[in-house]
Amino acid sequence: MRRPTAGCEVPELLSRVARKREIYAGDPYYRDTWDDLAALPGGRPAAVEGLHAVAPLVLRPDAIAARGGAGLLAAVRAAGFVPVAWSGFRFDRHTTREVWRYQLNIATRERIDVMDLIMPAGESLYVLLRDTRRAGIPATTRLSAMKGPSRPEDREAHHLRRIAGPGQASVLTYVHVSDEPADIVRELGIFFDGPERTRLLGALDARQDVTEQVLAALAETESRSEASDLCxxxxxxxxxxxxxxxxxxxxxxxxxxxxxxxxxxxxxxxxxxxxxxxxxxxxxxxxxxxxxxSSRHLEAEPVIPDVGRSAWRPAGAPPAPADRGPASLPA
Known part of the structure; x- marks a missing residue:
């Protein structure tokens, strides 16, 4: 295995996937946020611990169009996730490719083109959630298991992607959730500049509940977006x-x-x-x-596969009832 870039590391506490740790150590977006962590109170050790307790929920433009945001927020709150910070942003074709850089190798040209129709079509909301139940796994992993599969026919009533909107096509997945704490670090570097990253990272150990602010931002965002049943x-x-x-x-x-x-x-x-x-x-x-x-996926394996709950279970622990492995590829 190649040695990671000097001055940047991806501890096992942030990812259980060796290939991801190797790649992210040299990834410029991960490195941007990794440097930010050093300036937080308590430095990187405290920040790494804090990253285990939070999970970002990204409401994509298709969720905004389907008017599914309020239902999603109610569902995650009922599951013990409390919004502590949020930010609005907009995908472009570059952001879309960077977020899923290590998975889009299996997507067809058509599928990527459809993502370019979806992701920049309107504003998205990044909602940072604190996990109040701390189930012995990272908050990202618990929330990611809730989102449900990309295939609409496999989504069940409790899945976030079913709550967000009607199951029409596999590329219409409504939400994005980081798989592991390491993905929070990298994605903050993709979505936001330094000052905004610092503001959001400052909420890692926050106890405030900003649900009402998020709902107000959601309503304002929806008012600027065409509503659609996506049928x-x-x-x-x-x-x-x-x-x-x-x-x-x-x-x-x-x-x-x-x-x-x-x-x-x-x-x-x-x-x-x-x-x-x-x-x-x-x-x-x-x-x-x-x-x-549109055509969907090529016969290939992603550079970095999804990470399920099983990767974070203690050795010898029985499978949890909700542990169904990786929930989906991005599209």
């Missing part, structure tokens, strides 16, 4: 209505019929034809169709 069939119905009666829409209407009947999955051409015709087809309708029709 692809309804989206096609709306496009059909926009095309009906237009003599210049014969090509688009024919492709729409083929898509509806299962004879085509050419979402790129359908979106391009809608653009060429200048129809007022909503962005989230376009996303819903692209999400349903």
């Amino acid at each position: 692809w069939r309804s989206a096609l119905d709306r496009l059909d209505g926009l095309l009906t009666g237009r003599p210049d829409a014969a090509e688009a209407s024919a492709l729409l019929r083929r898509v509806r009947s299962g004879g085509s999955r050419d979402w790129r051409s359908l979106l391009a034809l809608a653009d060429r015709l200048g129809v007022a087809w909503g962005h989230w309708d376009r996303v819903a169709v692209a999400a349903e029709l």
Whole structure:
């Protein structure tokens, strides 16, 4: 194994995955936040302990569009997670690729393009949660196990992704949760600049409850976002209505019929034809169709796989009832 970059380390207390520890030691985003930890009261040792007690919940733009945020916050609070800090931010194509840099090697080109339609489409909320139940595993690992699978048909009523919105397509996952404390460190470096990272890290041992502030921010964010049920069939119905009666829409209407009947999955051409015709087809309708029709994953293993609860169980401990292994890949 190569030696980590001098001056930066990834302790086993932050990750149980040797490959992740090796990679993150040289990752510039991880290193940014690792340096920030040294300036906190108690230094890095206290910060590493504090990172075990918190978990960030990222409400993605699709959760905002589905109006699922309030239900998500109620669900995590009922499970013993209390919001202690929050920040609004916006994904762009670079942020999207960096967050999932070590998993997107298994995503098809189409799937990445659909993520580019989803993630920058609106604002996201980063909510830092304190775990009041401390179940003997990191808060990130406990919260990540709650989010549920990416495949909609595998989501159950208690999963956060089911609570957030209707299960339409595997790329519409509504929430992002860090797998392990090391991922908190790296993702803070991706999402935020130094002053904002310092502010959020200052809440590691906070005891305040900022639920009302988060709900107010959520309501304001939703007011700036188009609401959507993200149902692809309804989206096609709306496009059909926009095309009906237009003599210049014969090509688009024919492709729409083929898509509806299962004879085509050419979402790129359908979106391009809608653009060429200048129809007022909503962005989230376009996303819903692209999400349903796009190809998914390549036959490959991610550079760094998801980490389940089993990685953090003490040796010899029986599996916990909720321990079902890694919940999902990002999309």
